[in-house]
Amino acid sequence: MKPRGGRTADRPAGHDALAGHNRLDLLPQEKVYRGFVDITLLYFNDCPNWGQAAKNLDALAAEFPDLNVTRRLVDTDAEALRVGFHGSPSILIEGVDVFAPKDAPVGLSCRMYQTPDGPAGSPTIQQLRDAVTARRRSV
DSSP states (O other): OOSSSSSEOOOOOOOTTTTTTTTOOGGGGGGOOOEEEEEEEETTOTTTTTTHHHHHHHHHHHHHEEEEEEEEOOOOOHHHHHHTTTSSSSSEEETTTTTOTTTTOSSSSSEEEEETTESSOOHHHHHHHHHHHHHHHHH
16 A cells, blocks of 8 residues: 555665666755655664654655655675664665664664654654654755
């Protein structure tokens, strides 16, 4: 079932959601985010926390129609190293892991987030909302 509002998808790595569509390439200073904001949920199946992160992202996508949420399975150490996977779940906004500290280790592990209610396996919906807003302002 597709949530109302934003789009979510399970896509293989390298899938281009805009394939076949015309693009207008602008200089960085000319870019204005009025289109979709890409969010990628990186996860591995042995970590139970990614399910809550997926639910939170689905709720956020239903709230904001400009979010494009993609889930991507990371299932080998080599792939974790290649994509800079800081544990499951990792949430990338426009390709940036906005919750990872600079010294965060890379690998197949469960990840913890600091939330207003204490440590949790996923950021809250409000933390995700704040991260999307901050990322929009920084681009």
